[in-house]
Amino acid sequence: MYYPEPISKLIDSFTKLPGIGPKTAARLAFFVLEMKEDDVLDFAKSLVNAKRELTHCTTCGHITDRDPCSICSDESRDGSLICVVEDPKDVIAMEKMKDFQGKYHVLHGTISPMDGIGPEDINVSSLIERLKDEKVEELILATNPNVEGEATSMYISRLVKPSGIRITRIAHGLPMGGDLEYADEVTLSKAMEGRRDV
Amino acid sequence: MQIQQLTLTNYRNYEKISLQFDRQINVIIGENAQGKTNLMEAIYVLAFTKSHRTSKDKELIKWDAEYGKIEGSIFKRNRTFPLDVIFSHKGKKAKFNHIEQKRLSDYIGSLNVVMFAPEDLYLVKGSPQERRKFIDMEIGQIQPVYIYHLGQYQKILKQRNALLKDLMRKQSPDLTMLHVLTEQLIEHASIVLERRFLFLRKLRDWASEIHKGISRELEKLEIHYDSSMEVLEDMSLETIKETFQTSFEAKEKREIERGTTLIGPHRDDLLFYVNGRNVQTYGSQGQQRTTALSLKLAEIELIYQEVGEYPVLLLDDVLSELDHHRQSHLLNTIQGRVQTFVTTTSVDGIAHETLEEADIFTVSDGKLQTEG
Numbered sequence: 001m002y003y004p005e006p007i008s009k010l011i012d013s014f015t016k017l018p019g020i021g022p023k024t025a026a027r028l029a030f031f032v033l034e035m036k037e038d039d040v041l042d043f044a045k046s047l048v049n050a051k052r053e054l055t056h057c058t059t060c061g062h063i064t065d066r067d068p069c070s071i072c073s074d075e076s077r078d079g080s081l082i083c084v085v086e087d088p089k090d091v092i093a094m095e096k097m098k099d100f101q102g103k104y105h106v107l108h109g110t111i112s113p114m115d116g117i118g119p120e121d122i123n124v125s126s127l128i129e130r131l132k133d134e135k136v137e138e139l140i141l142a143t144n145p146n147v148e149g150e151a152t153s154m155y156i157s158r159l160v161k162p163s164g165i166r167i168t169r170i171a172h173g174l175p176m177g178g179d180l181e182y183a184d185e186v187t188l189s190k191a192m193e194g195r196r197d198v
Numbered sequence: 199m200q201i202q203q204l205t206l207t208n209y210r211n212y213e214k215i216s217l218q219f220d221r222q223i224n225v226i227i228g229e230n231a232q233g234k235t236n237l238m239e240a241i242y243v244l245a246f247t248k249s250h251r252t253s254k255d256k257e258l259i260k261w262d263a264e265y266g267k268i269e270g271s272i273f274k275r276n277r278t279f280p281l282d283v284i285f286s287h288k289g290k291k292a293k294f295n296h297i298e299q300k301r302l303s304d305y306i307g308s309l310n311v312v313m314f315a316p317e318d319l320y321l322v323k324g325s326p327q328e329r330r331k332f333i334d335m336e337i338g339q340i341q342p343v344y345i346y347h348l349g350q351y352q353k354i355l356k357q358r359n360a361l362l363k364d365l366m367r368k369q370s371p372d373l374t375m376l377h378v379l380t381e382q383l384i385e386h387a388s389i390v391l392e393r394r395f396l397f398l399r400k401l402r403d404w405a406s407e408i409h410k411g412i413s414r415e416l417e418k419l420e421i422h423y424d425s426s427m428e429v430l431e432d433m434s435l436e437t438i439k440e441t442f443q444t445s446f447e448a449k450e451k452r453e454i455e456r457g458t459t460l461i462g463p464h465r466d467d468l469l470f471y472v473n474g475r476n477v478q479t480y481g482s483q484g485q486q487r488t489t490a491l492s493l494k495l496a497e498i499e500l501i502y503q504e505v506g507e508y509p510v511l512l513l514d515d516v517l518s519e520l521d522h523h524r525q526s527h528l529l530n531t532i533q534g535r536v537q538t539f540v541t542t543t544s545v546d547g548i549a550h551e552t553l554e555e556a557d558i559f560t561v562s563d564g565k566l567q568t569e570g
Contacts, residue, residue, distance in 0.1 A: 111375060113361035119375060147353050147382070154378040184301065185343045 007033070059130065061106035061123045063088045071095075071103060078102045080137040084127065084156065086110055086144060094142070102140070105130065110148040111155055119155060127156070131163060138166040145172050145190075199310060199507040200537045201241065202278065203271035208263035210236040211564040221557045222534060225548065226541045228561035234541040237561065238313065238514045241539065244270045245311035245510075246335070247283055247292045247302065259285050272309050274507060281308055303342035310339055310501050310509035314494045314516050321493065322486040323478055326467035333468065336497055337397045340504045344393050351386040351463065358383055359458050366457035376450075383462065384442040390463045391438055395431045398423055398468075400503065404496035409472075412488055412527045417472050419492055426465040491524065495531055511538040518547030525549060 003011065007029050014025035032040060056062070057069035064070065071077065071091075081102025085091055091104050109122045130136070139160060143149035157167045173191030174183055183191070205216040211233045228234045235251075239258075242250050249258060259266035265286040272279055282293040291298050292305040299305040320328050338345045358379040365371040402421045409419035423431060427445040429438060442461070446453075449460050459465075470477045470489050477489050501509045511532060517525060517540050529552055532538055545553060560567045 112357065113364055113375070113379075114357050116360075118364070119372075147350060147357065151354075151357070151375075151378050151382055154381065155375055158374050158378065184304075186346055 056106075056108075059126075060104050061088075061108060061126065062091050062104060076101075080135055081140065082127075082130070082136055082138070083140040083142050084153075085142050086149065086152075090142065102138075107143070107152065110143060110152040112148050122152070124156065124159070128159065131160060131165060136165055138168060140168050140170065142170045199505075199510060200273040201244075201270055201309075201510055202273050203269075204241065204244075205267075205269040206237075206240055207267040207269075208260040209240055209258060209266045209268060210260060212236065212240075213260065213564065215564075215566055217559070217566065219537070219557065221555065222537050223552060223556040224537075224539050224559065225545070225553065225556045226539065226559045226561055226566075227543070227545060228541075229543060232561045233564050234561055235315075235514055238315075238512045238539060238541060240268050241270075241510065241512060242311055242313055244268050244281055244283055245309040245339070246306060247290060250313060250315070250317075255285050255290055256287065259287075270309070274309075279308075303338075303345045306345065307339050307342050307505075310505055310507075311512060312494055312497050312501065312509045313512040313514065314491065315512075315514040316516060316519070318490045318494065318516075319483075319486055322470060322481070322489050329468040330464070330466065332493075333394055333397065336401075336500075337393055340397075340501060341393065344390070347386045347389045347393075348463075351383065351390055354379060354383045354386065355459055355462065355464060362453055362459065363457040365454050371454065373450075376454075380443075380446050383459075384439055384446070387442055387462050388435055388438045391425075391429070391466075392435050394463065394466075395423065395433075397500075399431065400500050401493070401496050404499045405492045408495045408499075408531070409488065409492035412492060412524055414523070417485070417488070418474075419489060420471040420474075422469040422471065424467040424469050426461040487520075488524065491520070491528065495528065498532070498536060508532075508536045511536050513538060513540045515541055515543075518542050518544075522549070 010029040010032065011022070011025045014020055014028050015022055020028070032043075035043075053065050054063050055065075055067060057064045057067055057072055059068045059072045062069050062071065078101050082105050083094060083100060083102055084105045084107060085094065086107050086109065088106055091106060094100055094104070105123070105127050107122045107124065107127075109117060111117055111119055111122060131139070139156075141153040141156060143153045153169055157169075160167055171194050173187065173194055174180065180188075201219055203216070203218055205214075206212045207214050226234050226237060239249055239251060243258065248255070252258075265284060267285070268283045270281045272281055279295050280293075282291075282296070284291045284293070292302075293299065294305055294308050321332055334344075334348060338348075358376070361376055361379060365373075365376065398421065405421060406419045409417060427441065429441050433441065445461050453460050470481075472481060472485055472489065475481070477485050481489070498509060498511060501507075517528075520528065526549065529549070540548070540556075542548060545558075557568065
């Protein structure tokens with residue numbers, strides 16, 4: 001190694017982040033050396049705090065600094081409506097919409113036998129428990145519209161169906177502000193399938 | 199449909215060549231290992247963005263170069279448009295009208311090509327995989343959305359096989375996920391099967407007609423679709439779906455025991471019969487070759503029917519291998535309608551009438567010369 005140990009360790013740590021290769025990591029590490037000590041300390045603290053103070057909400061699985069999370073403990077939200085998503089980032093995306101007043105359930109992944117991920121490896125069992133305890137009227141399945149996301153949605157719907165709870169799947173189709181002529185055939189045919197009366 | 203111009207840069211053994219094609223028939227003459235097939239391959243790649251000879255795109259780049267490029271100027275439906283396929287060590291790009299097409303299904307179909315090469319004999323006597331590849335490629339170039347369904351099918355199939363392997367080892371497996379994947383698989387499997395049936399109905403009509411002509415009415419060619427389940431070709435999409443459903447239910451136990459998916463388009467095959475006998479097993483080399491030729495010629499007509507224009511025909515090293523009768527039948531079929539590229543080591547085996555109408559190119563060590 002050409003680098004002194006402290007910096008090579010720092011480079012090593014940066015490469016553990018997604019999307020960062022050895023070259024970018026080296027650049028970031030050298031940048032850190034140039035930063036003010038206070039900023040570096042702040043940075044290090046935020047890293048540690050984010051990890052230490054954030055946990056997963058025991059009810060919905062969303063990331064939170066207190067348990068249950070602010071969404072689950074918000075009395076003004078409609079508890080009879082649960083939106084199932086793959087990832088905490090999806091909750092944030094949904095929240096940006098500011099339109100949805102129900103609650104969430106985060107799966108932390110999708111079922112993918114190829115990658116050795118079965119139903120027991122994602123946050124499904126706690127969803128089933130929730131449906132038993134809480135008064136839920138509708139379950140909205142908002143996993144991604146790809147093979148694994150669809151399979152996971154279908155799996156959950158089969159599991160929940162006997163309970164008689166209404167199960168819906170978010171619509172697929174054209175993006176708003178989009179152009180019909182640029183849409184691919186598959187999206188178009190999904191949009192046709194999901195057409196509705198006006 | 200016509201290729202008016204072709205430019206290769208750092209492609210295989212070509213550093214840079216630019217060719218103009220004015221006539222319908224273009225004969226490329228050269229010794230072995232000079233680059234005849236590379237030229238045919240380049241046209242094929244321009245149509246499909248991948249080679250018929252290798253799955254490694256990097257092999258297409260000249261050994262000492264960073265990137266390789268194929269540019270073509272295509273005349274189709276009364277207009278001319280450019281196609282480019284560029285290979286680098288990072289990957290490939292396919293451009294239609296200078297605009298990159300990210301999805302394969304958006305690009306394929308811009309140029310239709312039918313190739314007949316010595317290895318097409320394997321279409322008849324090779325493994326079922328060869329025939330599935332043939333049928334998938336051909337439907338794909340007529341109906342690009344087929345490629346999507348096939349891709350989804352293969353993705354779900356991988357998941358399902360992984361799950362079955364997992365279930366095989368378990369004592370009392372939970373089958374909910376298997377049923378989910380089966381439902382997903384059937385969705386795409388049915389479409390794939392329905393499209394294959396439709397394609398086959400058309401191919402069969404043309405191929406048997408052509409075969410009759412080539413064999414001087416002595417041979418009758420039949421093509422059967424050998425499915426991994428009991429299914430009829432005239433079934434509707436709905437019925438095919440139901441048939442899949444009952445077949446999967448019936449095979450469930452065995453699939454778990456074996457740890458793999460036992461039915462579906464990935465296990466199907468085509469069977470060829472001449473005068474009621476299976477050509478794959480009982481046919482002579484000549485009959486097998488005639489069958490392959492009939493299929494390829496049928497494809498030309500089929501593409502004309504579907505696309506409205508004749509595809510470009512590539513005959514790689516096969517013309518001189520056909521006897522006089524077959525050769526003239528072939529040339530009669532295409533006469534004046536199909537732009538054709540022929541490679542050969544010498545003009546000796548090729549009929550005079552053909553040569554008179556052709557532009558002749560001589561290839562030697564990656565360089566080309568035109569002899570009018």
